[in-house]
Structures are given as C-alpha cells and as structure tokens.
Amino acid sequence: MKQMRLRYAGACRLCGAPLPAGTEAIYESETKTIRCLECATEATETMHPDLEPPCDESLSTESGVAGSSARREYERRKAKDEEKLREKWGHFGGLAVALSDERQHTKSWDRGAIGEERLGARLNALAAAGLAVLHDRRIPGSKANIDHIAITPGGIWVIDAKRYKGRPELKIEGGILRPRVEKLLVGRRDCTKLVDGVLKQVDVVRDLVGDVPVTGVLCFVEADWPLIGGAFSTRGVQVLWPKRLAKVLMEQTTGDVDVARMHESVASRFKSA
Structure with missing residues (x-):
C-alpha cells in the first residue's frame, strides 16, 4: 500500500x-x-496496540478475493441480459442496451458484491499477526459460500456481509404464555432467514474446528444505524456494522487458538469460491 x-x-x-x-x-x-x-x-x-504487522509466512496463505463469486455472477447475468436485448432488437441492440436499465435481480448481485468487497477491504486492513482472514469460501457439497472468515486467538468468526437499506432491529414476540420468537427486521423487512443462514454456516465451520469457539456475524454495510448503540445479538449471531465489527475482532487478543495453523486448516477445507 x-x-x-x-x-x-x-x-x-x-x-x-x-x-x-x-x-x-x-x-x-x-x-x-x-x-x-x-x-x-x-x-x-x-488496531490493538499488542498486535504487530504479520511476520509469519504461513499467514500469507491465499486468503481469497472478497465478493469474487458475487461479482462473477453479476457479470454473467449482465452479459446474458444484454445478449437477449441484442437478439430482440437486432441492429438496434446496442442502443437498446445503452438505454435499458439493469434488471433489479441482476443489480442485486452487484450491490451484494460491493458490500462484500468493502467489508473485505476493511478486514484486510486489520489483518495482523494476531488476526487472519479468508474471503468468499465455498461450503463443501453446497453451492453456497461464506463471505468472510476471521480467525483470532479467541476463536473464529463467520461473517455474512449484507448491503441493505433501513435500520436493523430485533423484534421479540411471545414470552410468558407463548414461545419466545426473535425476529430480525431491517426497516420493515423481515430478514430472520439471514440469521438461519449464518447459523448453518457456523455449524459447518464448527464441525471442522471442534471445540474452538465459533461466532456468527451479520454485518450490514450501509444500514441506517443509530448514533448511539444499535448492535445486538439474536440466537447467538452478532448483528452490527463494519467499524463495530473491526473493534470487536481487534479485542480478541487472548485465547488458545493457533491463528496460523487454524488459518491454514480452514483455508484447506473451505476453498476459494
């Protein structure tokens, strides 16, 4: 740099x-x-004062490129949409492409890729001797992927990046007479399924690392967070923003995890997407 x-x-x-x-x-x-x-x-x-720049060659293992699979999918969908327009309009295909707006579903892949790229850049900036990161990792036997994995002395953090508008909030229903139900809302949108997705990713990683603590994170990159407070936990998944996540990760300076060895083990199991 x-x-x-x-x-x-x-x-x-x-x-x-x-x-x-x-x-x-x-x-x-x-x-x-x-x-x-x-x-x-x-x-x-x-950065925590106890952390120094990387000096272990094992930490230079390929970490992957944040948002790469989402970026490829966006480019594929964009090219397919443009090809359909050119076929439909013939000689006027180029003009049709220039004047047409991207389909919302295609544009959503671009938004997602940008969110992952921005969070990945911030995590890369924090990488030090006590912290290692992996980006865009394939889940074995699945088409799904894990956006980011952070490995600290205190444990492993499985991070799902989302670029949603609106304010993330925890809504609790039920209680004394009915079962307690926690819902994640972003604006008026029920995003509880995002928590389910992170928990599945956590289980996959936990199966590999055994007794090492694994924490799930939903990081909303451009949400409407309040000036004071805002972060919360639901069903063990931390819900927060990039700056807050960076602070939490850099506080994980104590623990029994061999960061270099765990980084190598996780990287070999979860390949780049």
Whole structure:
C-alpha cells in the first residue's frame, strides 16, 4: 500500500466516498483498489496496540478475493441480459442496451458484491499477526459460500456481509404464555432467514474446528444505524456494522487458538469460491 495523488477519479473501497482526480489516497497494489485517508487512519487507530504487522509466512496463505463469486455472477447475468436485448432488437441492440436499465435481480448481485468487497477491504486492513482472514469460501457439497472468515486467538468468526437499506432491529414476540420468537427486521423487512443462514454456516465451520469457539456475524454495510448503540445479538449471531465489527475482532487478543495453523486448516477445507 502507498499514499499517492490519484490520476483518475475513483471511490473508497471501505466507505464508498467519491475521490476526485488529484485527491491524496491510499492505493492497494494487491487488490488494485483505493482507500480514502480517513478510512486508512481509522483502520490504523482500530488496531490493538499488542498486535504487530504479520511476520509469519504461513499467514500469507491465499486468503481469497472478497465478493469474487458475487461479482462473477453479476457479470454473467449482465452479459446474458444484454445478449437477449441484442437478439430482440437486432441492429438496434446496442442502443437498446445503452438505454435499458439493469434488471433489479441482476443489480442485486452487484450491490451484494460491493458490500462484500468493502467489508473485505476493511478486514484486510486489520489483518495482523494476531488476526487472519479468508474471503468468499465455498461450503463443501453446497453451492453456497461464506463471505468472510476471521480467525483470532479467541476463536473464529463467520461473517455474512449484507448491503441493505433501513435500520436493523430485533423484534421479540411471545414470552410468558407463548414461545419466545426473535425476529430480525431491517426497516420493515423481515430478514430472520439471514440469521438461519449464518447459523448453518457456523455449524459447518464448527464441525471442522471442534471445540474452538465459533461466532456468527451479520454485518450490514450501509444500514441506517443509530448514533448511539444499535448492535445486538439474536440466537447467538452478532448483528452490527463494519467499524463495530473491526473493534470487536481487534479485542480478541487472548485465547488458545493457533491463528496460523487454524488459518491454514480452514483455508484447506473451505476453498476459494
């Protein structure tokens, strides 16, 4: 990574802020992305003082590219949509493509990929001798994947990134006379199934690592979080935002997990998607 003056306009991969040409920013050569100076400073301040830069070669194992499978699916769907328009309109196909809006279902893959990419960039910025990360990992025997896995001395964190609008809230129904039911709402949208999905991912990882603590996380990248508070837990799954997640992970400095060895073991079991 190096600080440089941008020759071309771009956007910060962490916060999405527009960066005009001529702006001072951080360029990451490995991912060919840029970060604004504010996010770069924030990542540095978030790091725990007991953590030092990586010095173990085993931690340099391929971590994967955040959002890569979602990005490929978006490009595939976009190309297919454009091909249908060209076939339908013949000589006017190029014009039809230029004037047509993307289908909502196709656009949702782009939104999801951006969310994973931004969170992945933040996690990469936090990676140190006491923390290792993996991105976009295939679940064996399934078409599903795990967005991010963070490995700390205190345990493993299975992270699902979501780029939803609205405020995440926990709604509790039932109680004394009826069974207690916890629902995850984002705005007015019932997103409880997202919790079910994370719990399934946690079970898959736990089957591999045995007694090592495994925690599920739903990280909403662009949700309407309140200025004070906001994070909560439902059925053991932490629901929070990127900055809060970074702080929680960097506090996991004590424990019995051999980060380097566990990183290698998990990476060999869950291949890049």
